[in-house]
Amino acid sequence: MNKIDAGTIVRTVVLFVALINQGLAAFGYSPLPFDDKQVEFFVSTLITAIMSLIAWWKNNNITRTARRNEEMLKREGLK
Incomplete structure (x- = not known):
């Protein structure tokens, strides 16, 4: 239920x-059992990795829909 x-x-x-x-x-x-430097390094590395993945994903046409939209924009002369 x-x-x-x-x-x-x-x-x-x-x-x-x-x-x-x-x-x-x-x-x-x-x-x-972590000191401040270890925590700072981990947080900094985590933020860098996440933001790198987001930037890579946003600037590349990974999904089928994104590739199709890119082709449509080129056909229509909008890009």
Whole structure:
């Protein structure tokens, strides 16, 4: 009947992990064994990778629809 969406389950689990992490940090425990430089490097690398993929995807006609639209624009002299 009414099943719980997988996305709802994932968001709930992530929320509980974040709350546990915040609680441990509030009491002075370091639940994650990373120093600031490692976190900064990871976040910087992640942002670079995501933005590179987005730029690559947006500027290239990967999907069938995009290639078809590109051909139509060239036929109509709009590009």
